[in-house]
Amino acid sequence: xxxxxxxxxxxxxxxxxIASYVHRTPxxxxxxxxxxxxxxIHFKCENLQKVGAFxxxxxxxxxxxxxxxxxxxxxxxxxxxxxxAALALAASHFDVPAYIVMPENAPAxxxxxxxxxxxxxxxxxxxxxxxxxTLETLCERTGASFIPPYDHPxxxxxxxxxxxxLAEQLDPAPDFLLTPVGGGGLLAGCAIxxxxxxxxxxxxxxxxxxxxxxxxxxxxxxxxxxxxxxxVADGLRTALGQLNFSLIRAxxxxxxxxxxxxxxxxxxxxxxxxxxxxxxxxxxxxxxxxAHPRHFxxxxxxxxxxxxxxxxxxxxx
Amino acid sequence: xxxxxxxxxxxxxxxxxIASYVHRTPxxxxxxxxxxxxxxIHFKCENLQKVGAFxxxxxxxxxxxxxxxxxxxxxxxxxxxxxxAALALAASHFDVPAYIVMPENAPAxxxxxxxxxxxxxxxxxxxxxxxxxTLETLCERTGASFIPPYDHPxxxxxxxxxxxxLAEQLDPAPDFLLTPVGGGGLLAGCAIxxxxxxxxxxxxxxxxxxxxxxxxxxxxxxxxxxxxxxxVADGLRTALGQLNFSLIRAxxxxxxxxxxxxxxxxxxxxxxxxxxxxxxxxxxxxxxxxAHPRHFxxxxxxxxxxxxxxxxxxxxx
Numbered sequence: 029x030x031x032x033x034x035x036x037x038x039x040x041x042x043x044x045x046i047a048s049y050v051h052r053t054p055x056x057x058x059x060x061x062x063x064x065x066x067x068x069i070h071f072k073c074e075n076l077q078k079v080g081a082f083x084x085x086x087x088x089x090x091x092x093x094x095x096x097x098x099x100x101x102x103x104x105x106x107x108x109x110x111x112x113a114a115l116a117l118a119a120s121h122f123d124v125p126a127y128i129v130m131p132e133n134a135p136a137x138x139x140x141x142x143x144x145x146x147x148x149x150x151x152x153x154x155x156x157x158x159x160x161x162t163l164e165t166l167c168e169r170t171g172a173s174f175i176p177p178y179d180h181p182x183x184x185x186x187x188x189x190x191x192x193x194l195a196e197q198l199d200p201a202p203d204f205l206l207t208p209v210g211g212g213g214l215l216a217g218c219a220i221x222x223x224x225x226x227x228x229x230x231x232x233x234x235x236x237x238x239x240x241x242x243x244x245x246x247x248x249x250x251x252x253x254x255x256x257x258x259x260v261a262d263g264l265r266t267a268l269g270q271l272n273f274s275l276i277r278a279x280x281x282x283x284x285x286x287x288x289x290x291x292x293x294x295x296x297x298x299x300x301x302x303x304x305x306x307x308x309x310x311x312x313x314x315x316x317x318x319a320h321p322r323h324f325x326x327x328x329x330x331x332x333x334x335x336x337x338x339x340x341x342x343x344x345x
Numbered sequence: 346x347x348x349x350x351x352x353x354x355x356x357x358x359x360x361x362x363i364a365s366y367v368h369r370t371p372x373x374x375x376x377x378x379x380x381x382x383x384x385x386i387h388f389k390c391e392n393l394q395k396v397g398a399f400x401x402x403x404x405x406x407x408x409x410x411x412x413x414x415x416x417x418x419x420x421x422x423x424x425x426x427x428x429x430a431a432l433a434l435a436a437s438h439f440d441v442p443a444y445i446v447m448p449e450n451a452p453a454x455x456x457x458x459x460x461x462x463x464x465x466x467x468x469x470x471x472x473x474x475x476x477x478x479t480l481e482t483l484c485e486r487t488g489a490s491f492i493p494p495y496d497h498p499x500x501x502x503x504x505x506x507x508x509x510x511l512a513e514q515l516d517p518a519p520d521f522l523l524t525p526v527g528g529g530g531l532l533a534g535c536a537i538x539x540x541x542x543x544x545x546x547x548x549x550x551x552x553x554x555x556x557x558x559x560x561x562x563x564x565x566x567x568x569x570x571x572x573x574x575x576x577v578a579d580g581l582r583t584a585l586g587q588l589n590f591s592l593i594r595a596x597x598x599x600x601x602x603x604x605x606x607x608x609x610x611x612x613x614x615x616x617x618x619x620x621x622x623x624x625x626x627x628x629x630x631x632x633x634x635x636a637h638p639r640h641f642x643x644x645x646x647x648x649x650x651x652x653x654x655x656x657x658x659x660x661x662x
Binding site for chain 1: 621622623657660
């Protein structure tokens with residue numbers, strides 16, 4: 029894919045490409061959570077995805093879109109999160125290197141996760157400038173292809189396969205589809221698939237109040253990437269991507285936010301009621317439903333649990 | 346059922362009876378856990394069962410085996426654990442009371458769980474004698490039927506439906522089937538179903554080293570219920586039931602144990618690798634496999650995760 033458009037066809041092609049590498053994740057529900065939320069919720073469990081996050085979808089699609097020559101030289105990214113682990117796993121299937129630039133103060137658990145999947149880590153200073161220059165040098169030296177975590181059409185098309193599956197798994201279609209929004213790859217991809225396959229479903233981005241650049245950008249019509257996020261949902265502290273913003277403007281109905289107390293409450297509900305480990309970022313969809321009860325009362329609601337990678341020695345409660 | 350025999354027919358009848366009240370739970374696996382364990386493990390996720398534990402199976406079957414006259418007067422038990430919540434849920438379907446005798450020092454979380462399912466709690470002193478006399482008085486006064494947590498053929502037949510499903514879900518049959526053993530209802534019921542449907546599968550009870558009365562009883566041939574259990578696996582501190590012991594002797598191949606450090610390690614592995622909340626008792630099957638690597642090397646292994654009810658504010662690590 030060589031332009032910035034992402035269509036249902038691209039998402040369908042991504043689904044075929046990645047099918048043998050990622051899980052078709054289950055959709056689960058909870059009677060007790062429905063009773064508390066006052067609506068009928070169906071959760072798409074991307075916490076049960078490979079590497080514990082939807083990021084496996086986009087990373088695999090992007091790797092599988094490379095030419096054989098590009099693939100042979102490996103892939104690279106700067107990330108301390110789920111995208112790095114996903115890219116390392118995707119590269120490992122083809123026995124090519126995944127070069128991961130990480131800040132020298134990255135948590136040991138994240139370093140271990142990337143290493144477990146075979147990623148080759150280069151540490152750098154913990155500044156955006158250091159990350160970018162280290163990555164650039166690395167790509168020049170090795171010839172590796174940079175696979176960004178969200179601002180890339182192949183990555184967005186890959187993330188959209190989660191909604192493609194949801195459309196097959198839910199009958200009738202839900203009244204609402206909510207996904208968390210950080211960089212915006214998951215929301216953009218899912219919104220494109222959802223609008224094409226379930227045109228009557230309202231697509232809503234769910235964002236922490238302490239990192240609400242997507243909501244501010246969406247409501248003002250001006251891209252306003254955040255600079256100082258403050259939220260327990262560590263996976264959503266990233267600034268909204270520019271390509272993602274334009275796709276979100278075109279395909280999303282609303283962006284709603286929830287505060288950290290509600291996000292933590294929603295995380296606990298899922299752990300205790302559904303016996304699923306989700307990271308706080310993954311609970312933001314449910315938190316938004318709980319924070320806006322009249323908006324969703326009595327409705328059929330689909331929510332994407334984005335991931336389950338959380339340090340179980342340092343829980344947020 | 347009016348005698349103490351439990352056969353495949355009883356378990357099949359239980360499965361038909363409870364089908365609309367309990368979940369057919371999924372079987373999941375983890376590449377990373379397989380790599381660590383050195384075998385091919387398939388986990389039956391009873392942590393995702395109604396009330397978060399396999400106990401929903403036996404409680405529903407026992408309630409559904411009552412006559413309409415018995416059912417109308419309600420059910421009763423003494424328990425501070427998953428069986429009490431399961432019985433309360435089962436009774437709620439028929440709008441009959443579930444009387445639960447609990448020690449006055451029972452954890453608030455367990456009291457809340459029983460109340461959430463509509464159980465009517467009577468508190469008593471925290472001794473076995475007080476529990477039994479309080480329950481007896483209560484049953485005399487109300488006419489409620491006592492549904493014991495494990496030492497009862499209808500309960501055992503209900504728990505055995507987990508293995509009935511496993512036999513349908515796994516093809517080919519596994520070399521080994523492991524379930525935790527506390528009172529012995531799950532192991533006895535699953536062993537009967539497994540021996541009938543998968544005769545070449547070795548059935549193994551998994552027990553904490555600090556509560557190994559089933560292993561001592563099995564190896565000596567003498568029922569030796571424990572009196573002073575000491576293990577993190579709180580669901581398995583119960584003494585082995587007498588009926589359960591006779592069924593286990595007849596249908597189980599071996600009982601193996603694991604220490605608490607291995608049980609905690611196994612619990613953490615499942616939380617972090619599989620994103621599933623399981624209670625330490627549920628991890629004992631995996632702990633036994635990790636503690637006896639040569640026994641299971643290269644084999645196809647089925648393990649029942651018994652439940653996921655754990656206080657997430659007081660984790661065992």
